Amino acid sequence: MTFTYDNPFGPNNVYGHSVELLRRLAKVADPEAVHLDVGCGFGSIAASVKALGLHYVGVDIDLDGLQRLKMDGFEVHSVELTNAEESYAALAGVLAGRRLASITILDTLEHVPSPLEVMRALRKLSSGDNAPIIISVPNVTHTEIAARMVTGKFDYTLDGVLDHTHIVNFSAPTLRRMTRQAGLVEVEAFDTKVVEAYRNMHLDKNALPLDTSFYSLVSYIRGQADETATSYQLVRAFLPGPEHGDEPWFTEPSKAPERPFLSIVIRTVGTETFTLRDTLVCLAGQSDQDFEVLLMGHKLDATRQVAVEEVLQDQPEFLRNRIEFVLVNDGGRARPLNVAYKRANGRYIVTLDDDDLVFGNYVEIFRRLHEAQPGRLLRARCAAQTARKSHVTDGRPAAISTGPVEPKYPASFSLLDHLRDNHTPCMSVAYPREVVDIFGLEYDEALTTAEDWDFMMRCYFLVGIAVAPDITSIYRRWEDKPTSAQAHSPQEWLNNRNFIIQKHDALPVVLSPGTLRELRDFHESSSHWGIKTAAQAASVKALKLGTKIRRILGRIKARIRQF
Numbered sequence: 394m395t396f397t398y399d400n401p402f403g404p405n406n407v408y409g410h411s412v413e414l415l416r417r418l419a420k421v422a423d424p425e426a427v428h429l430d431v432g433c434g435f436g437s438i439a440a441s442v443k444a445l446g447l448h449y450v451g452v453d454i455d456l457d458g459l460q461r462l463k464m465d466g467f468e469v470h471s472v473e474l475t476n477a478e479e480s481y482a483a484l485a486g487v488l489a490g491r492r493l494a495s496i497t498i499l500d501t502l503e504h505v506p507s508p509l510e511v512m513r514a515l516r517k518l519s520s521g522d523n524a525p526i527i528i529s530v531p532n533v534t535h536t537e538i539a540a541r542m543v544t545g546k547f548d549y550t551l552d553g554v555l556d557h558t559h560i561v562n563f564s565a566p567t568l569r570r571m572t573r574q575a576g577l578v579e580v581e582a583f584d585t586k587v588v589e590a591y592r593n594m595h596l597d598k599n600a601l602p603l604d605t606s607f608y609s610l611v612s613y614i615r616g617q618a619d620e621t622a623t624s625y626q627l628v629r630a631f632l633p634g635p636e637h638g639d640e641p642w643f644t645e646p647s648k649a650p651e652r653p654f655l656s657i658v659i660r661t662v663g664t665e666t667f668t669l670r671d672t673l674v675c676l677a678g679q680s681d682q683d684f685e686v687l688l689m690g691h692k693l694d695a696t697r698q699v700a701v702e703e704v705l706q707d708q709p710e711f712l713r714n715r716i717e718f719v720l721v722n723d724g725g726r727a728r729p730l731n732v733a734y735k736r737a738n739g740r741y742i743v744t745l746d747d748d749d750l751v752f753g754n755y756v757e758i759f760r761r762l763h764e765a766q767p768g769r770l771l772r773a774r775c776a777a778q779t780a781r782k783s784h785v786t787d788g789r790p791a792a793i794s795t796g797p798v799e800p801k802y803p804a805s806f807s808l809l810d811h812l813r814d815n816h817t818p819c820m821s822v823a824y825p826r827e828v829v830d831i832f833g834l835e836y837d838e839a840l841t842t843a844e845d846w847d848f849m850m851r852c853y854f855l856v857g858i859a860v861a862p863d864i865t866s867i868y869r870r871w872e873d874k875p876t877s878a879q880a881h882s883p884q885e886w887l888n889n890r891n892f893i894i895q896k897h898d899a900l901p902v903v904l905s906p907g908t909l910r911e912l913r914d915f916h917e918s919s920s921h922w923g924i925k926t927a928a929q930a931a932s933v934k935a936l937k938l939g940t941k942i943r944r945i946l947g948r949i950k951a952r953i954r955q956f
Contacts, residue, residue, distance in 0.1 A: 398500075398552070399435045399458075407626045410583040411497055411527045412441040414630045417581065418525040419495045424448055426494035429484065431474070431515070432501025436462040443467075447494050452487060474505045480514035493522045499529040500626070503559045509642060512575035520633040526577065529628045533562040536622045537589065540611040554625065565621045567642065568629065576636035584624035610901040614855070618833040653715075654683040654763075655756050655823060656739030660729050661690055661747040663697030665782075665874075666704050667790045668748035673704070677712045681756040685739060686716040689729035693720060727836035727844045734829050734836075741771060743823040744845065748792075750867040751820065758863050759823045766859035768825050770852055773865040775821035777801040781872040795872060804862040808908055809915055811853075812897070814890075815846035820866045828852045837896075840889050842881050847893045857905035 402408040420426070428442045433451030435458040442449045451462050452472040459469040472483045496515055502508035515526050531554040538554060541547065549557040572579065589603065602608065616622040657676065661669055676686065690701055698720070705713060719736065721729040734742055741759060745751065755773075762771040779796035803816055810816055828834045832855055836844045 398455075400437055402437045402441060405585070407499055407529045407585050407628055408437045408441070410585055410626075410628045411499055411529060412438055412445070414527050414581055414583055414628065415442065415495055415497070415525070416445060418630055419445060419447065423492070423494065426492045427488060428494050429487070429496045429518075431472075431484070431496060431498040431511075432504070433462065433469070434458045434500075436465070436467060438497065438499075439465070439467050448491075450487060452484065474501075474511045474514075476507065477510040477513040477517070480511055481517050484514065484518050488518070493519060493524045495524050496526045497528075498526070500531065502528065503530050503556070503561050503563060506560060508561055509571055509575055512572060512577060513636075516576045516633045516636075523632060525580070526631045526633075527628070528568070528572070528631060529626050530563040530568055531556070531559070532564060532584070532621055532624045532627050534564040534615075534621065535587075535625060536612050536615045539615050540608055543611060563627065565619060565624070565627055568627055570640070571642035572629075572631055573637050574640055574642045576634055577631035578634035579629050579631055581630040583628045583630075584621065585626045585628060586623045587625035588623050606901060610903070613901050614832065618831065650738070652826075653685045653739045654681070654741065654760055655685075656733075656737035656742045656826075657684055657686045658730060658733040658737065658742060658744045659686060659688050659747050660726075660744070661688065661693075661701060663690060663693045663701045665748065665790070666700045667782075668792055668869075669701070669704050670707070671750060671792060672745065672747055673708055673712065673716075675751045675753075675755070677709060678753050679756045680753050681760055682711075683760075684715070684756050685737075686712075687733045687737060688716055688718045689733050690718060690720045691729045692722055725838055725841060727838040727840065730836045730844070731838065734824075737826065737829075739826065741823040741825055742829070744819040745866075746820065748871070749818075749820055749869055752865050752867075754863065755865045758861050758865050762859040762861050766857075768827065769856050770825070770849065770858040771823040771861075772806055772817060772858055773821050773861045773863055774800065774804045775802045775818045775866045775868055776864045777868045777870055779872055780869045782874070792869070798864075798867060800864060801868075804860075806858050806860050808853075808904075808911060811846075811850060812894075815843060815849070817846075817849060818866070818868045819845040819849075820868070822849055822858075824852055825856060828856060840892070842886050842889045843893060847896070850893075850897055851900070853905075854900060854902040857903075 400406070400408075402412075415428070419428070424446060426447055427450050428445075428447040430436065430438065430442070430449065430451045431453075433439070433453045434455065436449070436451050439449045439451065439462060449467050451459065451467055451469045453459055453469075454471060454473050456471065459471060462469045470487045472480075472487065474480050496519055498511070498515065502511060505511055512528075518524075519526055533554060535554060538547075547555070549555050551557065569579065603612070612622070621627065659669070659672065673686075676684070688701070688705070690698060693701065701718065705716060705718060708716070717736075719729075719732065721732050730744060741763065743759070758773045759771045762769075762773075776798045778794055778798045780792050780794050783791055783793040785791045802818065802821070803810070806817065832852075834848065834851055834855075836848045838844075840847060
């Protein structure tokens with residue numbers, strides 16, 4: 394007779410992964426110490442647990458599995474998991490005062506009416522011996538399920554992730570929040586990975602092939618969001634910790650935190666703090682003050698850290714109170730940006746270098762764009778100006794402009810232009826926080842240049858862009874100190890550019906409304922230019938041929954006259 398949940402042990406399935414976690418975490422083998430397998434089913438891990446030197450005890454409500462385990466010589470008990478108090482009492486009765494070495498509860502919590510209550514019972518049970526608890530639950534956010542749900546399919550199956558007997562569906566965040574509320578602290582993870590679960594495990598001949606454009610797009614978006622895109626079962630190890638009863642595992646949108654409109658991220662290495670003073674003066678004069686500042690000190694020694702702190706101390710109190718000074722002591726150019734974007738509280742996030750300037754409407758224009766087209770990248774126009782270091786009367790360093798403010802960067806955003814090079818300086822584009830929180834995008838820390846161009850384009854492909862023609866910032870080009878273009882060799886820039894282009898070529902992308910028109914217009918103009926050029930070339934050739942013929946005819950006439 395076959396049973397739905399009679400699954401064999403395998404090194405790469407949930408049972409093998411769970412036993413490996415036990416091997417890493419369980420205390421020294423003790424035949425008297427109990428390993429409690431809650432929801433044991435047919436005891437797929439029983440022999441492996443015994444091999445670890447522990448006394449296996451299986452508990453379940455299903456009698457078929459318990460009967461087989463008993464016939465194989467293992468201790469079993471029939472226990473129904475209800476609320477925390479009754480579940481704890483029943484499991485404590487099974488232990489009967491024996492030392493608890495470890496607990497597993499594999500693919501069981503999704504079947505009980507209140508998994509939080511069961512977790513609380515297990516925490517209380519394990520607290521005395523500080524026993525590790527291995528939990529496995531199916532991952533309802535697997536890429537295949539995401540693709541099916543987008544097309545309106547949520548079909549329950551006999552078993553697996555969408556088992557028709559499941560009561561609660563789990564994702565990694567759901568499991569994390571629920572265990573936290575119950576008082577369990579995750580210490581290790583060893584998920585099972587399956588790419589084509591429906592095609593290979595459920596033998597679904599109608600499963601969408603992986604190489605379709607649609608599936609590639611869903612797979613890319615899901616894969617960027619977190620590391621569980623192909624996790625079929627979430628297999629995690631926990632230890633008992635403090636309860637967080639005031640933090641419910643379910644989300645409450647009405648209790649979402651109040652956020653400033655804009656988080657302004659400023660990187661500094663602390664060498665020329667007089668430019669940072671100019672940048673902060675610009676922020677103090679904003680018409681819209683709904684922003685925070687994350688000042689990221691990158692690899693600062695003690696002297697430069699003090700210099701930056703002195704700048705902050707000199708700021709007016711209203712501005713100083715909204716600046717967070719964060720030290721980042723490792724990584725390349727992109728590291729402080731990734732740290733800052735994860736810490737940022739704003740609804741939008743923008744990077745502003747510590748030697749550039751913004752006008753008083755900088756935040757205001759971003760807000761206008763948001764109100765017109767929320768959720769997109771927000772792009773204003775950036776100008777350029779040459780400058781050099783000078784000194785004021787008391788000898789302190791200061792910046793002096795040496796040229797006019799020039800609108801070097803385009804007022805509009807052209808996808809075709811941006812596919813080849815960057816035409817949008819970092820301070821002129823703000824990102825909705827969802828590109829980090831939901832899509833999981835980060836700056837590529839392997840890049841030594843052009844990391845802002847790469848990040849912007851990957852974000853653009855997902856959320857589009859809103860554009861304002863207003864100039865709100867000035868990119869200062871310094872005449873007396875190396876620019877980023879000069880600090881890196883031409884070959885380094887070329888290598889990074891080629892790497893970015895190859896990376897973008899490999900992405901499945903979403904084109905914003907109007908992009909196809911831009912492509913058609915470019916194609917038609919190119920075609921017309923080609924026809925016009927060909928016609929001009931033919932005309933020139935005809936003129937040259939006519940001139941040559943006239944010259945030949947002239948020579949013939951001259952000879953005729955000689956006769």
